[in-house]
Structure formats: C-alpha cells, structure tokens
Amino acid sequence: MLALRAARALRGARRFSDASGGLQLSFAAPHTVYYFETSVASVTLPGASGEYGVTAGxxxxxxxxxxxxxxxxxxQGEEPEKFFVSGGFAFTDAEKTEVSALEAVKLEDIDEAKVRAEYAAAAKGDDDDSKAAADAAKAMAAAIGVTL
Amino acid sequence: MALRAARALAPRAQQAAARRSMATEKEIAMRIASTKNIRKITSSMKMVSAAKLKGDQNRLAAAKQFAAWTAVLDEPATPLEELEGTAGLADHSVVVAISSDKGLCGGVHSAVARGLRTINARLKEENKTMNVIAVGEKGRSQLRRMVPDSLTTALTNIPPPYNFGYASTVAQMALDTEPEKTGAIAVVYNKFVSAIAYSPTLKTIAPFVLEGDDVTLTAYDADDDVLRGLREYYLATEIFYGMMEGATSEQSSRMQAMENATKNAGELIDKLTLIYNRARQARITTELIEIISGASALE
Structure with a gap:
C-alpha cells in the first residue's frame, strides 16, 4: 500500500518535472545511447519532408x-549540441521525443578527408546502395560546412 | 558428461589393475594429465566468457534503450512457455530463429529449436504454414532435423557480435520471403533473464494497417510512406534486439556450462587419483609379498 502511494507520488512528481523541465529526449543509435529520457529545451530534426523543431507540447x-x-x-539560449545521423525515425508526443538513428556521431568527430574519400568511392558506383552512400556523404559534408 | 566418463572408466581401470598393474598405473597417470589439461581449457573458457559477457551485457543495455521506441507500436514479446496456440501468427508467417555459430554453451540453441518445433506442430494442427530463417549454424543444424519442411534459409559464418547492418539484412530477407503470402513476421530468441537464466521468447510483428479506422500508429500523425519505411526499420530493430538478447544469454550459459565442466573435471581427477594411488599401493604390496616369500623360501 505504502509502495503504491509512493509510486503514485513519484509519478505525480515526474509529471510536474515534465511540465517545468521541458522535453524528454531519448536519442540512440544501435550501439550507443546518447540520451535517455533527458530533459532538454528543444531539438531540431532532419525529417524526410523537411527539417523540423520540437519543443514540449x-x-x-x-x-x-x-x-x-x-x-x-x-x-534556452545555449549553443545547440549537434549530431550527424544517417537516417532513422523520430516519434514525438506532448511529453517526449524518441529519436532512433541508424548511426549517429558528434559533428566534431567527423573527419573531412574521410568524408571526401567516402564520397569519391561512392560516386563511382551507380547502384542504389552507392547512391545512398553518396547522398549520406554529401549530407555529412554539408553538416560540417564543406561542399562536395 | 565427464562424470559419465568417470563411471565408465572406473571398473575398467580396476580390472586392468588386476591384470597388469604397471601399465595401468601409467595409463591412469596419463588420463589424469589429460583431464587436468581439459580442466585448464574449460576454466579459461569460463573466464573468457565471463569477460565477454560484460561486453554483451553492455551492448544489450544499449540495444534495450535503442529499441525502447518500439513501445509506441505494440504489445511486448511473449515467453514461449506462456504461448497459447499460435498467438498472432497468420496463415503463413516468416519466423526468424536467432542462434549463433558457436556451441559449448549448454542448451541455448536447443531451446530456440525446440520452441520452433512446438510452434510448428501447433501451426500444422491449424493448417497454417511458416518459413523459418535460421540465423547461426547451430540453429540451422538442429532446425534441419526438427522442422525440415519449414526451414528455407540459413545464415551462417557471421562472426559475433552481430551488428545492426546484419540485422537489417536479415530483416530484408524476411520481408522478401514470399511477401504476397506472408501475414506476420516473428522473431524467436533467448531473452536474457539473469546470469543463470534465460527464456526463449517469441516476438510477433503483425503487418501494418494502412487503411480504415484501426490504422497502425493511430495516436501519431504519420503518412503511409513513413509507415512503410517504419515496418522495415521496426523489424530490423526487433531482430537486432533479439540478437543482443540471444548473444547475452549464450555467453552467460557458456559461462555456466564451462563452470560445470571444470567442476566435473575436478571430480574426475580426484577419482582417478584415488584409483591411481590404490593401484600403486597394490603394486608395492605385491612386490613386498614377492620379496618376503622369496626370502622365506630360501631359509
């Protein structure tokens, strides 16, 4: 009984923190979890039909x-932390956003020379896979401010 | 296994001891030496799996959070023991059975194969069919015997740890297997419960509903293209998650199996040492009797 009441109180507390702490973000790639139900102010996502921003509510x-x-x-007001994702899905509701990425790396960890090499290799092929790889390399280059 | 060998060995050794004590003594000594080597191997395998288990558990923890979003879609997976009938499997389903290429890990692979045999029998009763895709050589070799008619594809010789790319390939393969007939796709794997327990589990991925009142993801605003892509991603995520659960169960089970083998080898060594000492004692006594009776004959 006591445990039940405690659980209920906790849930109430959590709802309260949701309202004050902003958006609950989960952001993970298959082998790395970057954030799990962490409170953030907002997040901008590269949707297939266009970039979109998410805030609480x-x-x-x-x-x-x-x-x-x-x-x-x-x-609010801080410089955003940026990651490059190669694709995936995002689910948003009023309280939380779950971002499930195929692969995700911090922007500052991207090596420009390697991106160029990757693009050069992928541009040679003409099947679907290498086209996708070329697109990903191009997007990666654009993310670090390089045009290929 | 080792105990059985010890039991079989003991009477033979005693008989031989009666026959030619010198040779058996040597024979037993050799056997002790080789059992000691086996114990060394099994105990180091145990330590290796203990170390690897740590890595597998970390990967599983990451995969669990990675797959957390699948909660928006549906019901959780069912342990095979609690499965009633054919739970959600359509007239024709594709089932991905997750095992690995490596053995010496107790009954993990058999648990998956036996689970599929049960499902197969129930499906037959209801005139339903399935295609089985076996991941891993150990699963393939058992399923080939247990569900010979349903096993269509086997993927072997992929070194662990499995990654998401591999899971996606398997997912693609499952989607490409008779897509016009397939109703549901299911994944069977061993769910890691604790370091000493695992439970074979079935996760069914029902087809997405794109039209009507009961559309998939009805609570979300999502267009059909997103849903089509999502099914593929969902399946790959579930297969990947199953692979991580399976790998962790396998490693913990191997650790357990190797610990038992080490213990059994130790018992065997103790038994053999006893037999060896007895044989040596018998030889010495015989020699003494021979000398004494020889000396007394001369008096």
Missing part, C-alpha cells in the same frame, strides 16, 4: 529521418 508526430543534423538545445 508538440502534437504527436512520427517521421522518418534523412541523413542530416540533429541539433539539441539543452537550455
């Missing part, structure tokens, strides 16, 4: 992601 939305930049603003 967003209407429910499921969207596929294209290769691009996920920008997480931890506190």
């Amino acid at each position: 967003h209407s429910p939305l499921a969207e596929q992601l294209r290769p691009g930049v996920v920008a997480i603003t931890h506190k």
Whole structure:
C-alpha cells in the first residue's frame, strides 16, 4: 500500500518535472545511447519532408529521418549540441521525443578527408546502395560546412 | 558428461589393475594429465566468457534503450512457455530463429529449436504454414532435423557480435520471403533473464494497417510512406534486439556450462587419483609379498 502511494507520488512528481523541465529526449543509435529520457529545451530534426523543431507540447508526430543534423538545445539560449545521423525515425508526443538513428556521431568527430574519400568511392558506383552512400556523404559534408 | 566418463572408466581401470598393474598405473597417470589439461581449457573458457559477457551485457543495455521506441507500436514479446496456440501468427508467417555459430554453451540453441518445433506442430494442427530463417549454424543444424519442411534459409559464418547492418539484412530477407503470402513476421530468441537464466521468447510483428479506422500508429500523425519505411526499420530493430538478447544469454550459459565442466573435471581427477594411488599401493604390496616369500623360501 505504502509502495503504491509512493509510486503514485513519484509519478505525480515526474509529471510536474515534465511540465517545468521541458522535453524528454531519448536519442540512440544501435550501439550507443546518447540520451535517455533527458530533459532538454528543444531539438531540431532532419525529417524526410523537411527539417523540423520540437519543443514540449508538440502534437504527436512520427517521421522518418534523412541523413542530416540533429541539433539539441539543452537550455534556452545555449549553443545547440549537434549530431550527424544517417537516417532513422523520430516519434514525438506532448511529453517526449524518441529519436532512433541508424548511426549517429558528434559533428566534431567527423573527419573531412574521410568524408571526401567516402564520397569519391561512392560516386563511382551507380547502384542504389552507392547512391545512398553518396547522398549520406554529401549530407555529412554539408553538416560540417564543406561542399562536395 | 565427464562424470559419465568417470563411471565408465572406473571398473575398467580396476580390472586392468588386476591384470597388469604397471601399465595401468601409467595409463591412469596419463588420463589424469589429460583431464587436468581439459580442466585448464574449460576454466579459461569460463573466464573468457565471463569477460565477454560484460561486453554483451553492455551492448544489450544499449540495444534495450535503442529499441525502447518500439513501445509506441505494440504489445511486448511473449515467453514461449506462456504461448497459447499460435498467438498472432497468420496463415503463413516468416519466423526468424536467432542462434549463433558457436556451441559449448549448454542448451541455448536447443531451446530456440525446440520452441520452433512446438510452434510448428501447433501451426500444422491449424493448417497454417511458416518459413523459418535460421540465423547461426547451430540453429540451422538442429532446425534441419526438427522442422525440415519449414526451414528455407540459413545464415551462417557471421562472426559475433552481430551488428545492426546484419540485422537489417536479415530483416530484408524476411520481408522478401514470399511477401504476397506472408501475414506476420516473428522473431524467436533467448531473452536474457539473469546470469543463470534465460527464456526463449517469441516476438510477433503483425503487418501494418494502412487503411480504415484501426490504422497502425493511430495516436501519431504519420503518412503511409513513413509507415512503410517504419515496418522495415521496426523489424530490423526487433531482430537486432533479439540478437543482443540471444548473444547475452549464450555467453552467460557458456559461462555456466564451462563452470560445470571444470567442476566435473575436478571430480574426475580426484577419482582417478584415488584409483591411481590404490593401484600403486597394490603394486608395492605385491612386490613386498614377492620379496618376503622369496626370502622365506630360501631359509
């Protein structure tokens, strides 16, 4: 009984923190979890039909992601933390956003020379896989401010 | 296994001891030496799996959070023991059975194969069919015997740890297997419960509903293109998650199996040492009797 009451109180407390702490973000790639139910101010996602921003209280939305930049603003007014994702899906509702990426790396970890080499290798082929690889390399280059 | 060998060995050794004590003594000594080597191997395998288990558990923890979003879609997976009937499997389903290429890990692979045999029998009763895709050589070799008619594809010789790319390939293969007939796609894997327990589990991925009142993801605003892509991604995620659960169960089970084998080898060594000492004692006594009776004959 006591445990039940404690659980209920906790749940209430959590709802309260949701309202004050902003958006609950989960952001993970298969082998790495970057954030799990962490409070952030807002997040910008590279949706297949265009980039979109999410803050707390967003209407429910499921969207596929294209290769691009996920920008997480931890506190209002701060510089966002940027990640490159190669694709995936994002689910948003009023309280939380779950971003499931195929592959995600911090923007500052991207090596320009390697991106160029990757693009050069992928541009040679003409099947679907190498086209996708070329697109991803292009998006990665754009994310770090290089045009290929 | 080792105990059985010890039991079989003991009477033979005693008989032989009665026959030619010198040779058996040597024979037993050799056997002790080789059992000691086996114990060394099994105990180091145990330590290796203990170390690897750590890595597998970390990967599983990451995969669990990575797959957390699948909660928006549906019901959780069912343990095979609690499965009633054919739970959600359509007239024709594709089932992905997750095992690995490596053995010496107790009954993990058999648990998956036996689970599929049960499902297969139930499907037959209801005149339903399935295609089985076996991931891993150990699963393939058992399923070939247990569900010979349903096993269509086997993927072997992929070194662990499995990654998401591989899971996507398997997902693609499952989607490409008779897509016009397939109703549901299911994944069977061992769910890691604790370091000493795992439970074979079935996760069914029902087809997405794109039209009507009961559309998939009805609570979300999502268009059909997103849903089509999502099914593929969902399946790959579930297969990947199953692979991580399976790998962790396998490693913990191997650790357990190797610990048992080490213990059994130790018992065997103790038994053999006893037999060896007895044989040596018998030889010495015989020699003494021979000398004494020889000496007394001369008096």
